[in-house]
Amino acid sequence: MPPTDPSRERPRPGPGTSRRQSPGSAGAATAAGAVPTVAENAPTATVESVGENPVEVSLRVNGSRVRMETDPRATLLDTLRDRLALTGTKKGCDRGQCGACTVQVDGRRVLSCLTLAAALDGARVTSIEGLADGDELHPVQQAFIDHDGFQCGFCTPGQIMSAVSLVEEGRTGSDEEIREHMSGNICRCSAYPFIVDAVRSVRGKVG
Amino acid sequence: MRPYDFTRPRSVGAALGDAHEGSAFLAGGTTLVDLMKLELMTPSRVVDINRLPLRGITVDRGGLHVGALERMSDVADHQDVRSRYPMISQALELSASPQIRNMASMGGNLLQRTRCGYFRDLTTACNKREPGSGCAALTGHSRMHAVLGTSDACVATHPSDVAVALVALDARVHLESLREKRTVALADFYRLPGHTPQVENELRAGELLTGLTVPPLPWASRSAYLKIRDRRSYEFALASVAVALDLDLDRGTIRDARVAAGGVGTRPWRLEAVERALVGRPAALATYEAAAAPAGEDARTLPHNMFKPALLRRTLVRALVALGGRS
Numbered sequence: 083m084p085p086t087d088p089s090r091e092r093p094r095p096g097p098g099t100s101r102r103q104s105p106g107s108a109g110a111a112t113a114a115g116a117v118p119t120v121a122e123n124a125p126t127a128t129v130e131s132v133g134e135n136p137v138e139v140s141l142r143v144n145g146s147r148v149r150m151e152t153d154p155r156a157t158l159l160d161t162l163r164d165r166l167a168l169t170g171t172k173k174g175c176d177r178g179q180c181g182a183c184t185v186q187v188d189g190r191r192v193l194s195c196l197t198l199a200a201a202l203d204g205a206r207v208t209s210i211e212g213l214a215d216g217d218e219l220h221p222v223q224q225a226f227i228d229h230d231g232f233q234c235g236f237c238t239p240g241q242i243m244s245a246v247s248l249v250e251e252g253r254t255g256s257d258e259e260i261r262e263h264m265s266g267n268i269c270r271c272s273a274y275p276f277i278v279d280a281v282r283s284v285r286g287k288v289g
Numbered sequence: 290m291r292p293y294d295f296t297r298p299r300s301v302g303a304a305l306g307d308a309h310e311g312s313a314f315l316a317g318g319t320t321l322v323d324l325m326k327l328e329l330m331t332p333s334r335v336v337d338i339n340r341l342p343l344r345g346i347t348v349d350r351g352g353l354h355v356g357a358l359e360r361m362s363d364v365a366d367h368q369d370v371r372s373r374y375p376m377i378s379q380a381l382e383l384s385a386s387p388q389i390r391n392m393a394s395m396g397g398n399l400l401q402r403t404r405c406g407y408f409r410d411l412t413t414a415c416n417k418r419e420p421g422s423g424c425a426a427l428t429g430h431s432r433m434h435a436v437l438g439t440s441d442a443c444v445a446t447h448p449s450d451v452a453v454a455l456v457a458l459d460a461r462v463h464l465e466s467l468r469e470k471r472t473v474a475l476a477d478f479y480r481l482p483g484h485t486p487q488v489e490n491e492l493r494a495g496e497l498l499t500g501l502t503v504p505p506l507p508w509a510s511r512s513a514y515l516k517i518r519d520r521r522s523y524e525f526a527l528a529s530v531a532v533a534l535d536l537d538l539d540r541g542t543i544r545d546a547r548v549a550a551g552g553v554g555t556r557p558w559r560l561e562a563v564e565r566a567l568v569g570r571p572a573a574l575a576t577y578e579a580a581a582a583p584a585g586e587d588a589r590t591l592p593h594n595m596f597k598p599a600l601l602r603r604t605l606v607r608a609l610v611a612l613g614g615r616s
Contacts, residue, residue: 135294154295154335157322178323181388190362190391196322197392200295201315201337244388251387265522266386 144212159194181267191247210239233271316394357396376512403445431591438555443486457549479556508535526552577609
């Protein structure tokens with residue numbers, strides 16, 4: 083395995099700095115997060131490797147324009163977390179099986195762990211950090227708090243991104259439909275009943 | 290992942306020109322990126338085909354035409370697909386998760402690799418991954434494995450749901466290379482494993498799957514896909530069936546039928562004997578049970594999947610009852 087493999091690298095915050103305090107980080111999913119500012123020409127990079135065959139991409143992340151060279155192997159997940167310091171999106175299985183890394187690309191929910199950043203030239207990405215309006219939480223974020231829709235919280239950003247999409251897709255007709263269309267997001271704490279409560283509560287209020 | 294170079298062609302011609310031995314086409318990435326992470330696929334070049342004009346879901350006198358880059362969710366949601374070929378929509382919606390259906394292309398779905406755990410585990414023997422190394426599934430966990438079309442070299446199940454519906458509907462796939470364009474019946478596109486399980490289909494090196502056509506079949510509006518699995522959702526089939534019935538409602542008889550099965554075969558499994566046993570008979574439980582009885586008779590089971598032939602028959606009867614009624 084080459085040392086530059088971006089899929090294996092872990093974030094390496096510099097001495098004395100915390101990733102949570104790094105520029106562009108908006109904190110945890112359910113915290114009142116400021117809209118992240120992604121620097122236009124100099125994305126904050128904790129992994130400074132674009133490999134042997136860099137690809138230039140230009141995309142919008144939570145409304146901010148990002149131009150960068152990327153290793154063609156880099157996933158959107160690693161790019162968000164390690165280069166743009168948007169650590170709200172979580173790496174669960176990294177194999178497309180758990181849904182923790184769910185984000186929206188061009189308005190559709192996808193798995194960022196199976197999406198290559200190199201394929202996203204011109205795309206519009208929304209991560210959990212892009213949902214809140216200043217200090218005002220997105221209604222789905224607020225609903226997860228109100229209905230206790232999580233326990234440990236690790237899957238929650240993915241659950242919320244998926245739930246936002248599900249409401250937009252109009253798949254909230256019944257609890258059964260909500261469950262079916264949330265089935266791509268695994269919760270090891272098994273908060274499923276409260277997640278369904280949260281999604282049901284925002285039916286008709288957003289979308 | 291191993292290093293590769295990355296190209297983003299804008300035309301089919303440019304994409305075919307970019308392809309070389311050891312390259313891979315990237316559409317949705319749900320199989321390719323996964324298998325590159327496992328270093329089970331190690332292309333030296335990835336050709337991103339998402340800008341190619343291989344889109345469109347249209348119905349005309351030639352049937353239903355779907356561009357290879359159309360996403361599973363869009364095909365499932367399409368009004369004409371839903372009304373004319375409900376079993377295609379249902380097969381797609383019972384596949385994977387909403388996120389994966391938003392990503393995965395129709396072409397990629399048909400070309401996806403098996404989910405056999407031994408194929409994905411580089412530490413075990415697998416003739417599909419490493420020809421000649423053996424098959425760990427024969428003496429391993431075989432609950433998810435195939436019972437039809439297997440060989441001593443491979444018992445891996447074909448994982449696609451929609452391919453089962455498409456085989457029942459006599460769908461054809463369109464293939465293009467720098468040298469020629471050709472069309473192949475999907476049923477003939479997939480190969481049995483035999484002694485060469487690493488060769489899964491008729492796609493040649495440098496060839497691109499550009500789209501598929503489903504011939505017109507007006508009575509396919511009465512069709513359904515029934516999938517039985519260990520979890521209620523987001524799981525591969527233990528057994529599944531795609532069934533379409535042409536009913537003579539005045540006489541209460543079956544004029545014609547299409548039947549195929551998934552989760553049990555090394556490729557999508559058309560059940561023509563079942564179809565023949567239904568045609569001309571009353572649409573009634575006794576007919577369905579008699580027609581389903583021989584299904585899976587030639588199955589070769591393994592210690593953990595001995596239930597599959599019976600499950601297949603029951604799944605067939607349940608789907609037929611749902612479509613044709615009990616009497």
